[in-house]
Amino acid sequence: MAGEVTRGARALVVCPDIRRDRSGADPEARLEEAKGLALAIGLVVADAAIIPIREIRPNTLFGEGQVQRIATDCELHEADLVVVDGALTAIQQRNLEEKLKRKVIDRTGLILEIFGERAATAEGRLQVELAHLDYQQSRLVRSWTHLERQRGGFGFLGGPGETQIEADRRMIRDRMARLRRELEQVRKTRELHRKRRGRAPWPVVALVGYTNAGKSTLFNRLTGAGVMAEDMLFATLDPTMRAISLPGVEKAILSDTVGFISDLPTQLVAAFRATLEEVTAADIVLHVRDMANPDSSAQKRHVLDVLADLDVIDGDDEGDMPIVEVWNKWDLIDEERRTELEGLAASDENVVPISAMTGLGINDLLARLGQLLTEGARLHEMVLLASDGQRIAWLHAHGEVLEVGDGGEGEQGPLRKICVRLTEKELGRFEALEGSP
Secondary structure, eight states: OOOOOOOOEEEEEEEETTOOSSSOOOOHHHHHHHHHHHHHHHHHEEEEEEEESSSSBTTTBBBBHHHHHHHHHHHHHHHSEEEESSOOOOOHHHHHHHHTTEEEEHHHHHHHHHHHHOOHHHHHHHHHHHHHHHHGGGGTTTTSSSSOOOTTTTTOOSSSHHHHHHHHHHHHHHHHHHHHHHHHHHHHHHHHHHHHHHTTTTOOOEEEEEETSSSHHHHHHHHHOOOOOOOTTTTSSOOOEEEEETTTEEEEEEEEEOBBBOOOOHHHHHHHHHHHHHTTTTTEEEEEEEESSTTTTHHHHHHHHHHHHTSSSOTTSSOOOOEEEEEEEESSHHHHHHHHHHHHHTTTTTEEEOOOOOOTTTTHHHHHHHHHTTTTTTEEEEEETTTHHHHHHHHHSSSEEEEEEEEETTTTTTEEEEEEEHHHHHHHHHSSSSOOO
């Protein structure tokens, strides 16, 4: 999979502000995010600008005067390529490259490049390659450079290259079919792992949040792990799991997932579904928010939209799974704003202000997680074989054992009567253990 951009290249970042776009995102915040994406792939941002668009031009997106302005800025700032923070059609991208005499990459292509560079596991690479091929097949496979190809006209006209282009497309479709089969096998493997964890059985806490909200920093703070955590968009992509201890809970599994982002390419939403499905198997979702970011509310909405798409919550922000909002980067908020937020956090028990960097509020977060995982526990009376040490030990490890007594004599030997307090999920896990009555 050939790269679209060269690290160290000078880039002009342009953010089209389309009048009819009602997403509510602040253009300045979108521009900063676009610059962050460019920096994340190793580009040098030579200049950045917001360009208002009253009417979308089907051939170039921008008007003629705006295209000329972009060309002038490229010359002025010696830019090697142009990053457009929006979706470009294949025709728009090709026409802009012809007019600007420079490589043009849109938001989708840029995010795909970042994902391609950062994916570390075999699964992650499969997912990124599938998304990249899906994106490229509509653009006459410009990065498909495994063979020398004659191209007729500009690549979209007929001519000597037409047969080879169709052959390339066919090869891509075959490769995508193979990738989908491999990813389906990965999905099945993940499902087996989840079932095994269900029998293991420890509760799962999933970290979600907008990219660069501080999930990996919090993950490292809670687990002592060395997951890459930098002030960079998409610093980590592949899911990571570690064990943690919580008040009243012997062991829980903390899962760090890929960061969300607005206008995530549809190819990636589909390709990373297997990764995000980890969230659907969680007992609690920790939604990490960057409260120092002025666009934090819009970021929250984007994250909730993805969670709703995964059926973790319904469209009204409600669902069966508890969601704890972790208001991160508390150390970066000015005193006036902090006072305002403290009042809001105090009125919602599922909001915990923290600083993953300094450790502020971490104990409060752990206490809240332990409380959520142990609340609703009911008293159950179990009668087990005295020789069934494995399940007796499980009850002691995962429940609150109040009393152990003689259960009489059974057909297979002496019995033990155990009075234990378990939550519904813990009871379900106990019943799923092999050999449970």
